[in-house]
Amino acid sequence: MTLLVPLLQALDTGAEASSGAEGLVFDLFARLGIPPTVEAMLVVVFAIVVAQAAMTLLFNRSMFSSVTRFEARQRTELLERMLGAKWEFFLSTKIGRTVTSLTVDATQAGDAFFYLVQLFAATLTVVVYASVALWISWQMTLLVLVGLGGLALALRGIIARSADYGRQVTEANAEVQSDAFEELSAAKLLKSTATEPAALRRFTLEVDTLARAKYLNGMNTALVRALFDPLSVGLLCVGIYLAVTRFSVPLAAIIVFLFMFYRIAPRITAMQTYLQGVLSFAPALERIRDLGEEALRLAERTGGEPVAERLHSGVRLEGVDFSHGDTPIVTDVSIDVPAGAFVGLVGPSGAGKSTLADLVLGLIEPAAGRVLVDGHDLASTDLESWRSRVGYVAQESVLFHTTIAENLRLAAPEADDERLRAALTAASAEFVYELPDGIDTVVGDRGARLSGGQRQRIALARALVAEPTLLVLDEATSALDAESDERIQAAVDALAGSVTVIFVTHRLASVRAAQRIYYLEGGRVLEQGSFEELSSAGGRFAHMVELQQRSSSLDTPSEHA
Known part of the structure; x- marks a missing residue:
């Protein structure tokens, strides 16, 4: 379009008299065998505009594709x-x-x-x-x-x-x-x-x-x-x-x-x-x-020795230390979790219980000591392999804004409906099938359409769908009412022997069935033994049991009230 005016003027005066840019165009026409007529000129200009539009379209297609991919x-x-x-x-x-x-x-x-x-x-x-x-x-x-x-x-x-x-x-x-x-x-x-x-x-x-x-x-x-x-x-x-x-x-x-x-x-x-x-x-x-x-910079290490499908000897923490900055959280702690056992970690808030669970999961590394899985140092173990064998239920379990079935299949996408039903039954979560849409019920943002107890039981079922060799419950019942707590306790007790369980809690009744309990305070293990042994020993654990029983009795209405 730019040369159209002088070219038309040159056509009017004669191509031979043209010079400059229009002269170069006429020379190009002559080389291509195109007659210097008005018709030819208009066709060429139109063809150039069409070609330009096509090139612009192709450029935009490439550009938007590159931008969206970037x-x-x-x-x-x-x-x-x-x-x-x-x-x-x-x-x-x-x-x-x-x-x-x-x-x-x-x-x-x-x-x-x-x-x-x-x-x-x-x-x-x-x-x-x-x-x-x-x-x-x-x-x-x-x-x-x-x-x-x-x-x-x-x-x-x-x-x-x-x-x-x-x-x-x-x-x-x-x-x-x-x-x-x-x-x-x-x-x-x-x-x-x-x-x-x-x-x-x-x-x-x-x-x-x-x-x-x-x-x-x-x-x-x-x-x-x-x-x-x-x-x-x-x-x-x-x-x-x-x-x-x-x-x-x-x-x-x-x-x-x-x-x-x-x-x-x-x-x-x-x-x-x-x-x-x-x-x-x-x-x-x-x-x-x-x-x-x-x-x-803070990338987690990858690679290492793969972990067996099931625990054989169990998990052991040997003299582990961990600190946040200059503040010690746990100091020289040793615990044994035999394969198939139910082990409780109890104590007041800030005792270091959840920190020990994080050490077992490999989320943090000890400053001193070792975490052993079947005798192998977790520091040289493939963390992805290890965690894929672990089920985890936290105090506030996150459910995604999708169906119950999709939430259950998070760690086991291949699980069929029968496997989901078995996990829900083991977690005392059969209430799911009483909902209008059953396992296809959408739970809402972070599970907002369910009660706290229902969310925790679904979270426990989700952990069990993956058929873990180790189940870690980190204050999983601390925010629940007594009935919901008892349901989850019963579900965990029923798993004894088939799954290794570490139950972190400050509710002592939750670990009554545990084979071994470690009582922590100030980042150290002060007492260990079964519930009966620790209750009768007259130590810190027994004092905590007494306080919780007294609180429970005060919360229970009198028969003559």
């Missing part, structure tokens, strides 16, 4: 790195930060890549148009290019601020996402204690900070455009004036040059917009990279 890769690779990190990584990283990086930051990283591709394409287009402009009038083109270069230098400081404002937006966005996650997770607490206003004030401060950062970033972009457009037109006017008065450029060439500038100007404006977009969204990519590198 964004998806940022998410999957980051989650893979985080899930491959030690438990220490999750203890030291805010959950809101990780969620924000997987969602908002990944989207913005995709935007940065999109703007980078667009910047490259716009630059290439400008180079092509500038080359054609040089054909038409190299003097006027050089004047405009030099002027644009000077303009870019003048605006460099303003454009560079986009990176700072982009970083502020990214960080403020992360704080808003993190705070929103925490507020909604604590919605029941906030409503129960009438502290919604305080939470809303805190959230409003974060939102205001984000709004301010976005305002500054947007105004910075608008300022560049407000300065660039009039200044670039001013440069063009100077170029045209010099072309007419100094270089005697023909009117037809000036018309083509103006059309060329009309095509180039939006792309040059877009280039600075794309550049600012890259600078604004690049900090999100940096956050993803930093979080991923932190996860890699």
Whole structure:
């Protein structure tokens, strides 16, 4: 389209009299054997436009495919790195930060890549148009290019601020996402204690900070455009004036040059917009990279000796120590968990019971001592192989927002309905089949549609579906009512001999059937033995039994009340 005006003019005056860019086009037509007629010219121009449209479509297809794959890769690779990190990584990283990086930051990283591709394409287009402009009038083109270069230098400081404002937006966005996650997770607490206003004030401060950062970033972009457009037109006017008065450029060439500038100007404006977009969204990519590198730094070891399908001799902790910073959590602790045994770890809060469970699971490593599985040091054992043989039920078991059946199949996707029924029966969770949709019932967010006792029994069934050789219950009944507690106790007692059980609890009645109980206090084992032995020994365990029995009797209504 750019050469259409001078070409038609040249056709009117005669191809032989043409010169410059149109002369080159006529020479090309002659080489290709195309007659220099109006019809041929229009057909060629139309064909060029169609080809350009097709190439643009193919480019956009490739670009959007690349951008979406890039964004998806940022998410999957980051989650893979985080899930491959030690438990220490999750203890030291805010959950809101990780969620924000997987969602908002990944989207913005995709935007940065999109703007980078667009910047490259716009630059290439400008180079092509500038080359054609040089054909038409190299003097006027050089004047405009030099002027644009000077303009870019003048605006460099303003454009560079986009990176700072982009970083502020990214960080403020992360704080808003993190705070929103925490507020909604604590919605029941906030409503129960009438502290919604305080939470809303805190959230409003974060939102205001984000709004301010976005305002500054947007105004910075608008300022560049407000300065660039009039200044670039001013440069063009100077170029045209010099072309007419100094270089005697023909009117037809000036018309083509103006059309060329009309095509180039939006792309040059877009280039600075794309550049600012890259600078604004690049900090999100940096956050993803930093979080991923932190996860890699704390990457869990892989490889090692595989674990047998079933425990033979059992699990043993030999003189293990563990500390959080300078604070000792457990000191010189040794416990034996024979294969097929039911072992209880009891004691007051903060005694180190859950820490020992984490050591057995390989979530943390002892600073001293060893964790042995069938006589093999867990430090040289394949952790994935070991954990795939372990069932785990926590104090607040997480159920995913899907059906009961899908939750049960988490660790055993191949399990059929009969296997699910057997696990539900073993966990005293037959209530599932009384629900309107049975095992196809959707449990809601984190199992919100079920009671606490029902969630725990489904969590126990989920652990049993995988047919573990070791079952770890970490305060699994501490938040339950007496009836739910008794149901889970009965289910665990029935597993005796077929599954090795470690029951971490401060409810002593939960481990009455245990073959061996370890009483911990202050990170040390103070007493060990069976329930009857420890109850009659008159020690700390017996005192704790007495306190809990007294509390239980006070909670039970009198017959004469």
